[in-house]
Amino acid sequence: MNYNKITGEILDAIKVIVGEAYVITGQSDMETYAxxxxxxxxxxxxxxxxxxxxxxxxxxxxxxxQHLIPVTPRGGGTGLSGGALPVAGGxxxxxxxxNRIIDIDEANLQATVESGVITQVLMDTVAEKGLYYPVDPxxxxxxxxxxxxxxxxxxxxxxxxxxxxxxxxNLEVVLPSGDIIWTTANTLKFSSGYNLTQLLIGSExxxxxxxxxxxxxxxxxxxxxxxxxxxxDSANACAAVSAIFRAGVTPSALEFxxxxxxxxxxxxxxxxxxxxxxxxxxxxxEVDGRDMDTILKDCxxxxxxxxxxxxxxxxxxxxxxxxxxxxxIRRHTNPAIKATATNYKKEDTVVPRAYLPxxxxxxxxxxxxxxxxxxxxxxxxxxxxxxxIIQANMSxxxxxxxxxxxIVEIFELTVKLGGTISGEHGIGLVQKEYMPVKFQPxxxxxxxxxxxxxxxxxILNPGKIF
Numbered sequence: 001m002n003y004n005k006i007t008g009e010i011l012d013a014i015k016v017i018v019g020e021a022y023v024i025t026g027q028s029d030m031e032t033y034a035x036x037x038x039x040x041x042x043x044x045x046x047x048x049x050x051x052x053x054x055x056x057x058x059x060x061x062x063x064x065x066q067h068l069i070p071v072t073p074r075g076g077g078t079g080l081s082g083g084a085l086p087v088a089g090g091x092x093x094x095x096x097x098x099n100r101i102i103d104i105d106e107a108n109l110q111a112t113v114e115s116g117v118i119t120q121v122l123m124d125t126v127a128e129k130g131l132y133y134p135v136d137p138x139x140x141x142x143x144x145x146x147x148x149x150x151x152x153x154x155x156x157x158x159x160x161x162x163x164x165x166x167x168x169x170n171l172e173v174v175l176p177s178g179d180i181i182w183t184t185a186n187t188l189k190f191s192s193g194y195n196l197t198q199l200l201i202g203s204e205x206x207x208x209x210x211x212x213x214x215x216x217x218x219x220x221x222x223x224x225x226x227x228x229x230x231x232x233d234s235a236n237a238c239a240a241v242s243a244i245f246r247a248g249v250t251p252s253a254l255e256f257x258x259x260x261x262x263x264x265x266x267x268x269x270x271x272x273x274x275x276x277x278x279x280x281x282x283x284x285x286e287v288d289g290r291d292m293d294t295i296l297k298d299c300x301x302x303x304x305x306x307x308x309x310x311x312x313x314x315x316x317x318x319x320x321x322x323x324x325x326x327x328x329i330r331r332h333t334n335p336a337i338k339a340t341a342t343n344y345k346k347e348d349t350v351v352p353r354a355y356l357p358x359x360x361x362x363x364x365x366x367x368x369x370x371x372x373x374x375x376x377x378x379x380x381x382x383x384x385x386x387x388x389i390i391q392a393n394m395s396x397x398x399x400x401x402x403x404x405x406x407i408v409e410i411f412e413l414t415v416k417l418g419g420t421i422s423g424e425h426g427i428g429l430v431q432k433e434y435m436p437v438k439f440q441p442x443x444x445x446x447x448x449x450x451x452x453x454x455x456x457x458x459i460l461n462p463g464k465i466f
Contacts, residue, residue, distance in 0.1 A: 003068050011025070018060070022097070023049055023050075025046075030048050033086075035085070036079045036084045038429070039338075043087050045092035046090055051093065053098075057093070071176075074094050082428040082430045082464075095116040098114035099114060099117050100113070109216065113213055115144060115145055116144050116146060135148060135154070135157075137155040146210045151424065152424065154379065155379070155424075157286075159379065168214070169185070169187065169216055170184050171183045171212070171213050173207075174209045181196075188216075204428060206465060207451065221252070225295055226285070226326055227287075228315040231309070232310060234281040237282070242354040245381075251298075252287060254286075255285075256281065256377055256379075259280045261377045261388075262329060266329070268332060268335065268339055278312060284327075284330055343391040347411075350385070355418065360376060363413075366409050366413070371398065373392040376388070382423070383423075389407070420438050421437060432466055
């Protein structure tokens, strides 16, 4: 697609729409918007625009559509697939001013929020009313609801509560044409034509710009217990995951971490936390609910399962301080790796959880063949393994010319085990070249047809997904 540059006339029109104070053109001022959390990629837009309403976004998109100016939507900038990178230049459209919680409907257990609301802010606000929004990615303290929607976000509590797909009832969306629509209805059921809400979730800002969402809420789980289980090897830790569910218990979170990952986090975060010398892998297991007796019975069942798989030590955290420390270890994995590793690539595999041991074994074998190390952690309860490829003994030449072969092998193994190439990070810029490993030409034809129907001029988030 041949896009046009932003002329002085177009820039003046943008300033009229949103106000000059919300238009950024200086390169130093745009630096924050030129990258997200994806490795070390940097792409500068021609202009950063901060609209304050759906109507302003509608006018902007009409203008850009008319002049063939690319538009890259951006939320909190916490993405790991390059989805918010303005690779084609043009307009970087930030939703940061759309940050209102409009309504909390306690009677119907739902809330209406703007897309720029920070996830943690929503969680804390509804918790004050005894309600629960369980979609909590590691970036919840800075990620926006709109970005979570765009990438189909999950987080550690997917295993019990489901992904964001289960919590979005309705969306207000601005289309590239400038039309503003609501996608479905504020109801738990919808059987009235194509479900545009589900289509927009995970579309990575390529079909429309979400401006409001109606989200489903739950009663707040009053109690929780957190368990930190240590294993002498990763294979048994992964094998224990499926066995916990087969024993009849569904934890609210079940996370896996290799020892080196935890060591990097401890060093990065300066935590006073010691690891057993013989432990090579860890499971972080949370059980929550409204009845403590039931929770403790479930923990007893889990403990017996862990013992059957060689678990050497289980730490029970039942105070807020203990829980916070353990969750800090898990949530600081991404920044610790980014700060520590010189060269790394992050992949987001997901398989049926019973196949996690085979996936991990295969990843290590591929790494040994090519000469890289892999640091693995993730949401084991739903089979989502984050694979961090560290250059290690791999030569610079092989890193540049053979790494993609290794990644393809990892994804081929993932697909062979019944999985796919991204569980929650999305495809964005960095994963799109691997899509043919999983998908057929018929998939691409359907996706491109959908894109054409929504965005015939291809202005929205170009260069992403395919």
